Amino acid sequence: MAGKRELLMLENFIGGKFLPCNSYIDSYDPSTGEVYCKVPNSGKEEIEAAVEAAREAFPAWSSRSPQERSLILNRLADVLEQSLEELAQAESKDQGKTLTLARTMDIPRSVLNFRFFASSILHHVSECTQMSHMGCMHYTVRTPVGIAGLISPWNLPLYLLTWKIAPAIAAGNTVIAKPSELTSVTAWMFCKLLDKAGVPPGVINIVFGTGPRVGEALVSHPEVPLISFTGSQPTAERITQLSAPHCKKLSLELGGKNPAIIFEDANLEECIPATVRSSFANQGEICLCTSRIFVQRSIYSEFLKRFVEATRKWKVGIPSDPSANMGALISKAHLEKVRSYVLKAQTEGARILCGEGVDQLSLPLRNQAGYFMLPTVITDIKDESCCMTEEIFGPVTCVVPFDSEEEVTTRANSVRYGLAATVWSKDVGRIHRVAKKLQSGLVWTNCWLIRELNLPFGGMKSSGIGREGAKDSYDFFTEIKTITIKY
Ligand SMILES: NC(=O)C1=CN([C@@H]2O[C@H](COP(=O)(O)OP(=O)(O)OC[C@H]3O[C@@H](n4cnc5c(N)ncnc54)[C@H](O)[C@@H]3O)[C@@H](O)[C@H]2O)C=CC1
Numbered sequence: 170m171a172g173k174r175e176l177l178m179l180e181n182f183i184g185g186k187f188l189p190c191n192s193y194i195d196s197y198d199p200s201t202g203e204v205y206c207k208v209p210n211s212g213k214e215e216i217e218a219a220v221e222a223a224r225e226a227f228p229a230w231s232s233r234s235p236q237e238r239s240l241i242l243n244r245l246a247d248v249l250e251q252s253l254e255e256l257a258q259a260e261s262k263d264q265g266k267t268l269t270l271a272r273t274m275d276i277p278r279s280v281l282n283f284r285f286f287a288s289s290i291l292h293h294v295s296e297c298t299q300m301s302h303m304g305c306m307h308y309t310v311r312t313p314v315g316i317a318g319l320i321s322p323w324n325l326p327l328y329l330l331t332w333k334i335a336p337a338i339a340a341g342n343t344v345i346a347k348p349s350e351l352t353s354v355t356a357w358m359f360c361k362l363l364d365k366a367g368v369p370p371g372v373i374n375i376v377f378g379t380g381p382r383v384g385e386a387l388v389s390h391p392e393v394p395l396i397s398f399t400g401s402q403p404t405a406e407r408i409t410q411l412s413a414p415h416c417k418k419l420s421l422e423l424g425g426k427n428p429a430i431i432f433e434d435a436n437l438e439e440c441i442p443a444t445v446r447s448s449f450a451n452q453g454e455i456c457l458c459t460s461r462i463f464v465q466r467s468i469y470s471e472f473l474k475r476f477v478e479a480t481r482k483w484k485v486g487i488p489s490d491p492s493a494n495m496g497a498l499i500s501k502a503h504l505e506k507v508r509s510y511v512l513k514a515q516t517e518g519a520r521i522l523c524g525e526g527v528d529q530l531s532l533p534l535r536n537q538a539g540y541f542m543l544p545t546v547i548t549d550i551k552d553e554s555c556c557m558t559e560e561i562f563g564p565v566t567c568v569v570p571f572d573s574e575e576e577v578t579t580r581a582n583s584v585r586y587g588l589a590a591t592v593w594s595k596d597v598g599r600i601h602r603v604a605k606k607l608q609s610g611l612v613w614t615n616c617w618l619i620r621e622l623n624l625p626f627g628g629m630k631s632s633g634i635g636r637e638g639a640k641d642s643y644d645f646f647t648e649i650k651t652i653t654i655k656y
């Protein structure tokens with residue numbers, strides 16, 4: 170029909186084949202608010218089929234040597250890299266993030282996830298101890314767990330999905346992955362590359378659909394002994410409940426309410442642009458984003474003035490605009506939720522210094538129904554306010570003053586989350602002291618989001634359970650056994 174646009178139709182990928190589904194969910198382009206894609210609305214039936222395929226593939230895949238699996242992971246990295254531009258375009262359209270970010274961060278990191286685990290799987294050593302007086306030696310062996318259930322969120326779609334798939338298959342597991350129903354397109358495109366990379370059918374199965382329907386079917390399946398999840402705390406609670414009767418292994422990477430602590434000796438030339446980026450990168454939709462900025466009182470006014478000036482230059486634009494720093498938020502519901510936090514802060518007497526309700530967005534006509542919002546800075550807000558305690562997961566950050574080191578660490582630790590913190594100071598002693606006291610799985614000092622994939626990544630308190638990284642992911646995706654030899 171003239172004028173009617175074709176919708177992109179996704180299919181599940183099970184046992185090396187694309188399979189249609191009985192029903193579909195609408196998926197929206199966040200920059201226009203229009204439906205542009207249909208995502209399979211899978212359920213128990215599709216999970217059964219995926220379990221069967223993963224079960225069949227497991228004996229051969231888990232028997233391959235780490236070297237053989239490593240070769241395939243490297244090939245996967247190569248084919249992903251060859252499709253970088255196509256994947257970046259798709260990620261940006263599906264998620265709302267800028268094309269620049271998808272090109273320079275999301276897809277390169279997805280490539281790196283495979284290269285990194287292709288290499289790290291070759292370098293694990295097991296432990297061995299001697300009991301000479303008993304004529305015994307003991308050693309450990311690690312074996313893959315079986316079928317891994319992987320559930321990923323919508324903020325960094327392919328980046329976080331591959332961060333789970335790569336270590337799981339490197340260790341010899343087969344996987345059933347469920348991306349977010351809001352951002353499924355790059356996972357589907359990824360499936361098209363598996364054959365080219367030599368991934369045997371059934372090793373990677375991807376099943377699309379909603380959390381309550383297909384996510385719960387995956388989590389509840391008795392033949393899936395392990396779940397790796399990244400997403401919200403309430404969903405993690407539900408996953409924990411469903412997993413409990415089966416004693417499943419769980420890795421839970423959850424949210425944050427991440428503090429930036431800025432001491433009076435901080436290098437503001439570096440700190441201000443880095444803190445704008447840490448607050449608003451990817452529309453503030455990264456669990457590591459800063460949302461509480463504590464500034465030492467002697468530099469508070471200067472910092473605030475310069476920070477607001479820099480935030481006003483953080484350009485909101487359509488995702489394809491190369492000069493845009495920020496695109497659209499993921500969904501209408503999420504945009505409304507983020508805005509409601511700003512309104513709540515205002516009714517509590519806080520001041521909105523720029524952004525939502527203060528400045529005007531300027532967008533092309535076609536994008537005016539898109540889910541855009543200006544980066545917003547709030548001040549004169551109490552530590553107990555929901556904007557200072559709850560994860561907003563959007564472009565909103567609060568700035569408050571502090572007086573002493575002791576006081577600021579206590580205040581920074583006063584929330585239920587404990588994922589990532591930044592500390593800005595030139596005093597090395599102070600940096601070490603504060604970093605040690607912070608209840609946070611990650612502390613970046615004088616920088617943000619410099620990732621060392623070898624080392625543990627994850628949060629304390631309500632920010633999750635478990636860690637990911639070279640050794641941590643290997644430990645999680647394998648079972649360990651201690652063997653004693655009497656000679
Ligand atoms: N990494 C993080 O810290 C993330 C935090 N969030 C937070 O969560 C809030 C809500 O976002 P959502 O997309 O609703 O996150 P969510 O936690 O509901 O979704 C994450 C993934 O879990 C799946 N899921 C949802 N319910 C499930 C269930 N009952 N069983 C199994 N899987 C299930 C979803 O389909 C998706 O694939 C955001 O506003 C943000 O605050 C969201 C995404 C990532």
Ligand SMILES: N/C(=C\C=C\C(=O)O)C(=O)O
Nearest residue numbers: 324399422455456457620
């Ligand atoms: N888990 C998240 C980010 C991880 C980043 C990384 O591994 O570098 C998130 O935003 O949910």
